[in-house]
Amino acid sequence: MAHKSAGRSALARVLAVLETFDQDNSALTVSRISKRSGLPVPTVYRIVAELLEMGLLERGSDRRLHVGVRLWEIASRAPRALGLREAAMPFMEDLHAATRQHTQLYVLEGCDALVIERLSTRSAVTNVTQVGDRQPLHATTGGLVLLAHASLHMQDSFLSAPMRAYTPNTPTDPAELRRILANIRTRGYVVCDGYITPDALGVGTPVYSPSGDVIAALSVVVPRDGAQPMTHVRALRLSSRGITDALGKPQVRHGPQNIRLFPFVNNEQL
């Protein structure tokens, strides 16, 4: 791969190093980072040394590098991730206790639905998701709910690109998808019947900010056989409303720390 460090800012090069780590490549050597980022080995060495010193990278017992827990700590202050998650968690736990299947919380990030939280049991139906995963907007409950409330510009640009069919049921026709999105806006929920895996049915609803914007999507994924989607729609709506209320309320923090407000932030991308 051609080296392409020239013209990139110092910060862009650091980000390029960090971005070489993903779910399937969570521990890397300097030479792998160089290959994956297109940065020369000496540049990678220098950046890695600085990131290690700051704790943003760590070295495993096998000497390979991985993302440091210090970066996770800084990132845990992202209100659209853990702030939202903290408000949503008690409601997600109730939903999860009722279904004993997958309960998931998504936000829009770029052109994907990013999974912020997921509760599951080992016996639950097949599900492709992990926390931190990106899911396709056209084939998942969270993705469709977020796309339905995205800007027209974003909808047009997303629907004009080719979309992958994960199963024979995955909607990939732009006209059909526009109908699905319109229905989500009118009815306030979506049912995805075998869109991403043949044996699973997903039900999703939007989560509103206290000022009325859609900031997230909440879903349950259950086995397709014998699923009763409308029961889940009702439970999801109650939970979504609870999360909105929790986001609007000042949260009391007990103990040594004092009262603080939960950050609420609009998603300007939506």
Add this chain to the structure above:
Amino acid sequence: MAHKSAGRSALARVLAVLETFDQDNSALTVSRISKRSGLPVPTVYRIVAELLEMGLLERGSDRRLHVGVRLWEIASRAPRALGLREAAMPFMEDLHAATRQHTQLYVLEGCDALVIERLSTRSAVTNVTQVGDRQPLHATTGGLVLLAHASLHMQDSFLSAPMRAYTPNTPTDPAELRRILANIRTRGYVVCDGYITPDALGVGTPVYSPSGDVIAALSVVVPRDGAQPMTHVRALRLSSRGITDALGKPQVRHGPQNIRLFPFVNNEQL
């Protein structure tokens, strides 16, 4: 505050900007970031513009800046945070279902216990913790378990600094703490009776890597009145063992993605 950008590397300045955000300051203006970081306003403007472009910072509806969900996504690949959390979650859910109180997972980060995961209910006993919080090593179950298995050098340096008494029960005498740490190593658990809040009792156990190193601490926090610590010790030990087994096993990933191994990484700081 005196400006102290001189002599700091480009990356150190970016980190200084990101570090101005914390749980109580999750949305900031450029001038607040400048004040908190000691960097000149024009420097902060330039760094913030680049971080916004990369999605590592976002701007809220009130125009204030906050940590972007993109940073959280990169950080979600930290094996000591979400990798560990993913392996631990099913066991933590079982513990939480049994106690309906707080269940927490900690790792050592610098000289603090960092809370990686926390399950709770609204009716649970007073607890000061949130995901992403740092807790003092001498006054919390997770902290004491991690300190007990830290290097002698780290124990000595931690115990030689003054320690805060959160309640009359908080151990702050180095000799007493050394006895507590020795007991943890011998018995394999700790009971903290009102160490950090007067009404709560915590029970904690170490979590071992498949190769036998202590990589995390698992705890439950219950009301002090009527608590039966040994019941919790037994449940915690079973859960810890389950987490170790889960870390050692290849994890099957269903659906479009293929089989992958869960990263396991030693904590070299311990």
